[in-house]
Amino acid sequence: MSVTAVGIDLGTTYTVLSAINPAGKPEIIANRAGDRITASAVLFQADGTTVVGQHAAESAELEPERVVRWVKRHIGDPSWKFTLDGVDHTAVDLSALILASVRDQAADVIGAFVQAVITVPAYFDEFRRKATMDAAAKAGIEVLRIINEPTAAALAYTTTGTVEGNVLVYDLGGGTFDVSIVRVDSPTQMTVIASEGDHQLGGVDFDRRLAIYFDELFKAEHGVSLLDGSDESAMQHTLVEAEKAKKKLTTVATANGVLLRRGDAVLMTSVDRATFTTRTADLLVRTEMLLDEALDAAALRSEEISQVILVGGSSRMPQVHDMLRKKFNREPLRHINPDEAVALGAAVQAGLILHEKGSYRNEATSATYLAHTKVTDVTNHSYGAIVIETEFTGARKRNSIMIRKNTPIPCSRTQTFYTLAPNQTIVSCQITQGEDEDPSFVNVIAEGELELPSGRPSGCEIRVTYRYDANGRMSCTYLDVLTGISKDFDLDHSSRG
Amino acid sequence: MLSAFLFFLLVRFIIYLVKDKDTSAEKVPTVGWRLRRKAKKGITLDIRTVPRSEEQRQLMPILRFSVNGIIDVVHADRAITCVVRLYDITKGAAHELPIYSTHHAIANERAEAVVVFKAFSRSVFCVFTDFEIGLVSPHFLHCPYHGESTIRATLTVIDTTYPEIEFGTCSATFTMTETSIGYVAIQEIVKDRVQPICDLVAAILTRDEPVEHDVVIGACAYVADLGRDALPWHLVESIVQTAMEASMRDAQRTALPRMDLLKQQIAAIDVDEYPGIGELLCSICFYCYGQLGGISDEAQQVVSLICARFDVPRELMLELRDSFIRTHMYDADVNPILAEMPEGLDRDQQIQYLHDEYRRWRQRVTNVDQDVVREATHRLELIASLRASLSSS
Known part of the structure; x- marks a missing residue:
């Protein structure tokens, strides 16, 4: 029995679902309202039901306390929660509601499905990837694979x-924000070389800068703030106006008709592109610095980039185009809708996986690429082990990096360490994620203990192996060479199915 | 061919004799030992203690070893690592005291500069020459050593590229006495020897304006804590005590301008005597400056002086800075990124500096510690703002 190959781009502001059609091509599946993208907003109605989508997003102005948006920014953060009527909702719970909603709506068009590829920002760490998987599981979706958003977009292209x-x-x-550099050798051969990102930088930050600008104008006119938190409705309205103005400025030089209000106080104003560009220059610089990082990591100069692909709705901003045009001396490509490229690529990836498993058949001639396409990705973070390093000045803890960031996957690395003290019976195994050698600046993503026999001198060999397979499965083995005793760790942010 | 070989042997023998004579002339009491062995797989090792002066040994008990090894590297592009382990075998297994146990991983930058090398062609003969590979552990410093002990030393050379290959292992025993590592005399001379460091710590703590008592106490407590691993405990105690007394006195203790005084004091410290002193002093500086309102121009100069004088690697200095300095410690009208930026950089260098800072802090925005995340996020915003203003200027 053949199953549908589905890809879901679970975005901060919008969620998009795509599937491989009978002709073998990925296509966007519109929601029940006919929209190709679904707002990642959840409205908790007074009757206890929930609504996901544009209606929920628009309700933020009227019922701000009942609407939650930008959940993705908090996913993986156990301390964050949305509380309503005494009930706590975690980012995983809310993401699950969004995923379940888009799945149910798509089922009307493509039929019920269980499996999907879900995308995450390339710079998401293990916690966030795991939380995304948990959300999918909670929504009843079996994750075929978690893949990086820029990788998916590149695959679509x-x-x-x-x-x-x-x-x-x-x-x-x-x-x-993510930036990836991929080498495309042919329409069926793609290798990711380097990937960088910032999961706290996106279109909403540009909106907020405009909102702050509007707030300054409003305060000058009426002496009260729109954003001080005392009037949630005014704040939400200002953010909505800011987002609208940002979108207008992609096509016109001045966004007129910006209506700001708080209670009876009203201000009709406008904003021009130059002001917007100046107010957000540092945000754009942050993306530019990450471009430099990615180029450094890929050991490439800007003139060696043959094409630039724009992905994500906020990449439509003119200042983005100007910066990229200037930096790479070429016009960026956007012939696939920037809002949809990630979901389309995710569906292709789902097709590749299902085809490989033999559970997907598509006889269309245009689907033959599914049998031949090869995608090689890289690790997006460094993985290491906390070790005690004895030096001339004493002993100190260090994060010894085993697998470096941007290493092509699958990969494996073995390094030998030594017990520190005589009669040492326990080796503390701490697996880290992060680039820093200072343990206080990296995350311990798994830990345990390797028990050793007593009565041995110090300096016994402990062979540590880290592996990262093509499915995103990370595993580690701590092996006591002398006795063969070992301790295994599995850090799986992909499906085991 | 044969005559050339015989001549080579003769030269080696003469060197051997000369070296022996030199060693005895240094009068290293009982720590001296030597071992020469032709190991398997093409390794020749010649291990001995490096003589140190009586005064040196008394102040900071260190065993220095040199290794002269010739390794026939059969395959190209291999990293070689030396491992030295010393055990106190006199006290028996139950009381076995690890004098020194370490390995130099290839990732260890300090060790890499010393013991790890790569051979880039086939059949290259690589020679290790004098380098320090062994120190007495701080365990000794915490539990003063008494009497005489027999020490077993093992040196292993490993092919790090292919860890399953062990080039060779050498071992030997030697006797170490209380006197030989200097505990008898250390109490008597410590006060004189640590005076320069005491003065310097006091000078760092003492500013033109009165320093709050809590800051001094905190700094001293920190010195004590950090010094535990870096310096003999007696020395740390002495520093803390003297620095506290000095910092409580009038700031204007001499007619010299403050920086000149600091320069003099930094110059007065004997680099070789205090391993780790640069790191210790940098930490003290950052602790104090953090408490006193962030990095000033003067603070930059002091840290630069210390780093230059004591060869503190820039990465280590930055790591220490990041551990102690937070943006909220600065006055509201000070941009921390600008304050910490070295003076005299041109525009391109400033951009590069910002790029490097951005790279370091960006790694920390995914940290589980929300304080670190907040600090990193704030710094990234400040860096981007500065970079944007540089780009538009």
Whole structure:
């Protein structure tokens, strides 16, 4: 029995679902309202039901306390929760509601499905990836694979045969920013070289800068603030107006008719593109610095980039185009809708996985690429082990990096460490994620203990192996060479199915 | 061919004799030992203690070893690592005291500079020359050593690229006495020797304006804590005590301008005597400056002086800075990024500096510690603002 290949782009502001159609091509599945993208907003109605989508987003102004948006920014943060009527909702709970909603709506068009590829920002760490998987599981979706958003977008472009060479993917979404550099050798051969990102930088930050500008104007006129938190409705309205103005400024030089209000106080104003650009210059610089990082990591110069792909709704901003045009001396590509490229690529990835498993058949001639396409991704963070390093000045803890960031996957690395003290019976195993050698600046993502026999001198060999397979499965083994005793760790942010 | 080989042997023998004579002339009492062995797989090792002066040994008990090894590296592009382990075998297994146990991983930058090398062609003969590979552990410093002990030393050379290959292992025993590592005399001379450091710590703590008592106490407590691993405990105690007394006195203790005084004091410290002193002093500086309102121009100069004088790597200095300095410690009208930026950089260098800072702090925005995340996020915003203003200027 053949199943549907589905990809879901679970975004900060919008969620998009795509599936491989009978002709073998990925296509966006519109929701019940006919929209190709669904707002990642949840409205908790007074009757206890929930609504996901544009209606929920628009309700933020009237019922701000009942609406939650930009949940993705908090996913993986156990301390964050949305509380309503005495009930706590975690980011995983809320993301699950969004995923379940888009799945149910898509089922009307493509039929019920259980499996899907879900995308995450490339710079998401293990906690956030795991939380995304938990959300999917809670929504009843079996995750075929978690893949990086820029990788998915690049895959969508690659399979169209419109890009080749060193391709830079500039993905500025609603709440996150990613940049990846991929080498496209052919429409069926794509290798990610380097990936960077910032999961606290996205379109909403640009909106907030405009909102602050509007607030300054409003305060000058009426002496009260729109954003001081005392009037939630005014704040939400200002943010909505800011987002509208931002979108207008992509096509016109001045966004007129910006209506600001708080209670009876009203101000009709406008904002021009130059002001917007100046007010957000540092945000754009942050993306530019990450471009430099990615180029450094890929050991490429800007002139060696053959094409630049724009992904994410916020990449439509003119200042983004200007910066990229100036930096790479070429016009960025956007012939796939920036809002949809990630979801389309995710569906292609789902097709590749299902085809490989033999559970997907598509006889269309245009689907033959599914049998031949090869995608190689990289690790997006460094993985290490906390060790005691004895030096001339004493002993100190260090994060010894085992697998470096941007290493092509699958990969494996073995390093030998030594017990520190005589009669040492326990080796503390701490697996870290992060680039810093200072343990206080990295995350311990798994830990345990390797028990050793007593009565041995110090300096016994402990062989540590880290592996990262193509499915995103990370595993580690701590092996006591002398006795063969070992301790295994599995850090799985992909499906085991 | 044969005559050349015989001549080579003769030269080696003469060097051997000369070296022996030199060693005995240094009068290293009982710590001296030597071992020469032709190991398997093409390794020749010649291990000995490096003589140190009586005064040196008394102040900071260190065993220095040199290794002269010739390794026939059969395969290209291999990293070699030396491992030295010393055990106190006199006290028996139950009381075995690890004098020194370490390995130099390839990731260890300090060790990499010393013991790890790469051979880039086939059949290259690589020679280790004098380098320090062994120190007496701080365990000794915390539990003063008494009597005489027999120490077993093992040196292993490992092919780090292919860890399963062990080039060779050498071992030997030697006797170590209380006198030889200097505990008998250390109490008597410590006060004189640590005076320069006491003065410097006092000078760092003492500013033109009165320093709050809590800051001094905090700094001293920190010195004590950090010094535990870096310096003999007696020395740390002495520093703390003297620094506290000095900092409580009038700031204008001499007619010299403050920076000149600091320069003099930094110059007065004997680098070789205090391993780790640069790191210790940098930490003290950052602790104090953090408490006193962030990094000032003067603070930059002091840290630069200390780093230059004591060869503190820039990465280590930045790591220490990041551990102690937070943006909220600065006055509201001070941009922390600008304050910490070295003076005299041109525009391109400033951009590069910001780029480097951005790279370091960006790694921390995913930290589980929300304080670290907040600090990193704030710094990234400040860096981006500065970079944007530089770009538009």
